[in-house]
Structure formats: structure tokens, C-alpha cells
């Protein structure tokens with residue numbers, strides 16, 4: 144049996160990134176995933192020549208973008224225009240995103256427009272770290288004066304962070320993400336699956352052993368140090384270090400006596416964010432000007448990703464709708480709400496429909512930076528030498544996929560150098 148320096152459990156973006164960096168650092172690395180292919184929630188699927196992500200995905204110019212650029216990924220795609228609309232009281236109106244639309248919008252009074260103009264000038268320079276310890280609601284209520292502008296801020300910041308939890312979200316990281324959003328985002332040609340595929344190829348090129356359909360059932364440790372990963376099919380992977388990227392609740396089941404470790408605390412403090420996603424491919428848009436729509440009085444968002452990315456063979460427009468869910472969810476109601484949004488924004492869309500995808504409840508992130516958090520998870524599990532965590536939930540302030548890549552790199556950086564590992568083993 145080969146003994147690995149690093150075994151990575153879970154081959155989503157966090158696991159793929161961790162495996163590539165570990166292998167580049169000269170570590171004998173294996174990456175396993177329980178599914179038939181790598182990518183996790185960054186997988187894409189093709190239906191009738193149309194590429195769907197697992198719900199609408201945009202790459203911000205944050206840690207993930209910088210990481211993928213550093214690794215030489217192609218990241219083909221474009222920045223969408225930010226001309227936006229907003230839904231308020233069942234009406235779709237122009238939303239102010241620049242000087243022209245600021246004057247045109249019926250949503251704000253003159254006073255509100257002036258206040259927004261002030262925010263557009265100063266938001267990018269805001270020191271967001273000052274607001275790391277207060278909730279998003281506290282920040283909005285304390286800083287934004289015009290009542291309608293407050294509603295618009297709730298909507299913009301919910302969309303940037305994917306979480307409809309202003310009483311819990313720490314304001315600083317969300318504002319930082321919004322600053323990144325103001326620099327634009329990338330919609331990727333052929334979807335996020337291309338990114339995962341390129342990472343997998345890179346991992347393979349650097350000598351990572353890649354196993355799919357391989358589900359870890361136990362991450363075993365002895366005398367305070369990690370020993371091996373046991374898999375459902377009987378495979379046993381001996382490793383000096385394990386980087387675990389499964390969700391915190393799953394990790395508590397995988398690691399014996401997890402209740403006596405930090406994993407239990409990280410799991411207890413985790414708050415999951417979920418969404419309902421309806422993606423439709425339309426032959427053409429009945430209302431071509433409405434391509435980017437925020438729900439102001441409801442937690443929904445619509446974007447036509449085809450305006451910036453190639454996602455179909457025959458020119459279909461791939462429109463993604465998201466409903467940001469709270470704790471209680473109702474799949475039937477969520478689908479109705481999303482279809483109603485589409486009726487409002489793109490009336491007649493049913494006549495143009497080619498193919499659709501509905502995901503009633505998908506986890507956007509297993510945890511985020513919220514004000515009830517006692518500590519940032521990882522990278523090391525202090526009670527078990529050689530055990531590290533990564534994933535979008537192991538955030539130290541980053542959001543979404545930026546948390547996945549940043550935590551993966553933190554884990555690899557924390558693993559001792561091979562020479563130190565050998566000395567310790569003697």
C-alpha cells in the first residue's frame with residue numbers, strides 16, 4: 144500500500160485546489176471524491192446542447208480568480224454589463240447603477256438619488272474591516288438613511304453574498320464582497336465545470352492520484368495523529384496528512400471522537416445557506432432589455448448569463464433565477480415564486496422555452512462569517528495532528544468560492560515541509 148504525504152477528501156473546488164498546491168509543493172498526494180466526477184457544486188451539466196451550472200454562478204475578482212490565474216487556468220468568458228432592473232410591488236423598473244440610470248429610476252426620490260450617488264462614490268474606498276463585528280442590518284440601518292435606498296442595499300448585498308440573513312451576516316465581509324462585485328464578475332463560457340476540469344487536469348499533470356466513486360467513511364487517527372482514510376469500497380489510504388473538504392456535519396461523522404475536537408464546535412456554530420434555482424434556456428428573450436433583475440421586495444434574483452458567456456450551441460439565452468431561502472423552505476412555493484418572477488420580467492417566456500433545470504434546495508455554503516461565530520474554522524484541527532479542513536465553510540472572512548480556494552491554500556501552507564515530516568516520523 145502506498146503511503147501518501149497528503150490525502151484530500153472531497154474533489155470540489157476546495158479539494159482540487161488543495162491537491163494541486165500540495166502536489167506542486169512536492170507532496171505525494173491523492174484526491175478522492177464519492178461522486179463519479181470531480182467538481183462538487185462547481186460541476187456543469189449539458190442538456191440539449193445547453194450548459195447549466197448548479198444554479199447561477201459568477202466568478203468575482205477575489206481569491207479564487209487570483210488563484211486560478213496563478214495556476215494558469217484559461218477562465219474564458221466575459222464581464223456582463225451591470226444595467227439592472229429591480230422588482231418592487233410586482234413592477235419591474237430601472238435600477239440605478241450609474242449616472243444615467245440614477246436619473247431615470249422611478250424607485251428613488253431626489254433625496255434618495257443624491258444619497259445613492261454619494262455611496263457610489265465612496266463605497267469602493269470604504270474600510271470594510273471596521274464592520275466585521277456588526278450585523279449587516281445594523282450597518283444598513285445605521286448608515287443608509289433613505290428608506291427605499293435601504294431596501295435596495297438589502298437586495299444588492301443579499302445578491303452579492305447569496306445569504307438572506309442580514310441579522311446574522313457580519314457586515315464587513317459582505318461589504319468587501321460587494322466592493323469586489325463593483326469591479327465586475329466573470330461569467331464563464333461552458334460553465335464552471337470547465338474550471339473544475341482544468342483543475343483536475345492540472346492535478347493529474349502534477350502527479351496527484353485521482354479516485355472518483357470513492358467515499359470516505361472514516362478518517363482514522365491514533366495517539367493524536369491522523370493515520371488513514373477508510374473508504375466504503377474497502378480502500379484504505381494511509382496518509383501523513385488529510386485535508387478534509389466535506390461539510391462540517393459530515394466531518395463530525397467521519398472522524399471518530401469528533402465531539403472532543405474543534406470539529407464539533409465548528410459544526411455547532413455553522414449556519415447553512417440554501418437556495419432554490421430555476422435555470423431556463425430560451426430561444427430569445429421576450430424583453431431583451433431586462434437581463435439583470437434584483438428582487439427588492441422579495442428574495443429573488445435573475446440574470447441572463449448568455450449576455451456574457453457562451454453556454455449553448457444554438458444561441459439559446461440561459462437565464463438563471465435564484466430564490467434565497469430562509470430556514471423553512473417549500474419547493475412548490477419556491478418554484479411558483481421563481482416562475483412568477485420570470486412572468487413579470489420576461490412575459491411569454493414559456494413560448495420560447497427550450498430546456499430548464501430546477502434545483503429545489505441546494506446548499507450555497509455550509510457556513511459563512513456571522514456574528515454568532517466563535518472562531519474561524521481551521522486550517523488545522525488542533526487535537527489531531529495532520530488533520531486539516533478546507534471548503535467554503537472554512538472561511539476566514541472570504542465568501543463563497545473564495546473561501547473554498549483560500550481555505551485550501553491555508554491548509555496546504557500549514558502542512559509541515561516534507562523534511563520536517565520525515566524528521567517527525569523518525
Ligand SMILES: Cc1cc2nc3c(=O)[nH]c(=O)nc-3n(C[C@H](O)[C@H](O)[C@H](O)COP(=O)(O)OP(=O)(O)OC[C@H]3O[C@@H](n4cnc5c(N)ncnc54)[C@H](O)[C@@H]3O)c2cc1C
Nearest residue numbers: 153155156157176177183184198201359389534535543544
Ligand atoms: C446555487 C449556487 C450558486 C453559487 N454561486 C456562486 C457565485 O456566484 N460565486 C461564488 O463564488 N460561489 C458561488 N457558489 C458557491 C460555490 O459553488 C462553492 O463555494 C464551491 O463550489 C464550494 O466548493 P467546495 O469544494 O468547498 O465544496 P463542494 O463543491 O461541495 O465539494 C465537496 C466535495 O466533497 C465530496 N465529498 C463529500 N463527502 C465525501 C466523502 N465522505 N468522501 C469523498 N468525497 C466526499 C463531494 O462529493 C463534493 O464533490 C454558488 C453555489 C450554489 C449552490
